[in-house]
Amino acid sequence: MITRDDVLAAQQRIHGRRVRRTPGIAVDPGTSNLWLKCEFLQLAGVFKTRGAFNRILAGLETRTLDPARGIVTASGGNAGLANAYAAAQVGVPATVFVPETAPAVKVARLRKYGAAVQQVGREYAEAYAAAIEFSDHAGALFCHAYDQPEIAAGAGTIGEEILTDIPDVDTIVVAVGGGGLFAGIAAAAGGRARVVAVEPVLIPTLHAALQGRAARRHPRLWSRRRRPRRETHRQHRLQRRPAHRPRQRPRRRRRHHHRPLSPVAELPHGGRARRRRRVRRTHQRRLPARTR
Numbered sequence: 538m539i540t541r542d543d544v545l546a547a548q549q550r551i552h553g554r555r556v557r558r559t560p561g562i563a564v565d566p567g568t569s570n571l572w573l574k575c576e577f578l579q580l581a582g583v584f585k586t587r588g589a590f591n592r593i594l595a596g597l598e599t600r601t602l603d604p605a606r607g608i609v610t611a612s613g614g615n616a617g618l619a620n621a622y623a624a625a626q627v628g629v630p631a632t633v634f635v636p637e638t639a640p641a642v643k644v645a646r647l648r649k650y651g652a653a654v655q656q657v658g659r660e661y662a663e664a665y666a667a668a669i670e671f672s673d674h675a676g677a678l679f680c681h682a683y684d685q686p687e688i689a690a691g692a693g694t695i696g697e698e699i700l701t702d703i704p705d706v707d708t709i710v711v712a713v714g715g716g717g718l719f720a721g722i723a724a725a726a727g728g729r730a731r732v733v734a735v736e737p738v739l740i741p742t743l744h745a746a747l748q749g750r751a752a753r754r755h756p757r758l759w760s761r762r763r764r765p766r767r768e769t770h771r772q773h774r775l776q777r778r779p780a781h782r783p784r785q786r787p788r789r790r791r792r793h794h795h796r797p798l799s800p801v802a803e804l805p806h807g808g809r810a811r812r813r814r815r816v817r818r819t820h821q822r823r824l825p826a827r828t829r
């Protein structure tokens with residue numbers, strides 16, 4: 538578990554030289570006490586830059602990071618960008634594992650930061666496993682997206698800044714993914730403010746973790762996750778129909794399986810007239826000739 542001291546140590550390490558001190562702005566000055574922390578203005582555009590710098594610089598201090606072997610991470614998102622950026626600034630090589638389905642724009646940006654990008658597997662878990670294996674074999678320092686003390690403490694410097702800028706803040710609301718940002722800010726607050734974690738209903742990982750179980754994929758995510766993210770609905774429908782079986786028109790239902798019974802005679806339509814003729818013929822045969 539990290540404490541406020543870890544956050545203060547991270548602040549010493551990264552502030553000024555490595556990351557921006559982002560502004561907190563009042564949403565509606567004078568009428569509301571709601572503030573926003575503008576972390577989108579952070580270097581590389583993501584708050585994860587704080588944790589990435591803290592992990593890399595701490596690694597150099599403790600010699601757990603060999604500058605020749607560099608760092609490795611698994612993320613096609615913000616953590617990948619942050620680590621690639623921080624490694625380039627510090628001057629160590631970075632290898633980033635992403636799934637094959639990672640958006641091309643993200644891969645291009647990682648390469649722009651000088652990272653070696655490895656695309657492995659269709660799901661994040663496969664890219665993650667490959668990154669761990671790479672770390673073991675190549676001796677690169679693994680930088681997790683959220684689950685390491687230095688990463689969480691680095692993110693926690695946001696909480697320190699909030700409490701310095703707005704000392705009487707009573708509640709800090711934090712978006713949760715893996716929980717690193719929340720853990721860091723809660724450590725920084727150290728009881729000085731209430732810290733509220735907010736997570737998506739469909740991916741309740743923190744709730745699951747607090748209940749001591751792994752998060753289960755929400756049923757509403759099942760069908761979407763089965764196909765690659767970039768595939769359109771139309772492509773999906775076309776794929777489901779095998780090429781050798783062209784679309785067939787729906788067969789018209791046969792109107793009547795058998796001829797319906799006439800409601801009057803309980804005979805098939807057309808049978809009633811036939812029956813009348815037959816009856817007439819029989820009567821004619823039986824009646825005496827003079828009455829015909």
Ligand SMILES: Cc1ncc(COP(=O)(O)O)c(C=O)c1O
Pocket residue numbers: 614615616682683712713714715716717718719
């Ligand atoms: C913008 C933003 N907010 C919040 C989070 C959650 O951070 P954590 O994974 O540390 O909980 C993320 C994670 O990627 C993020 O990108």
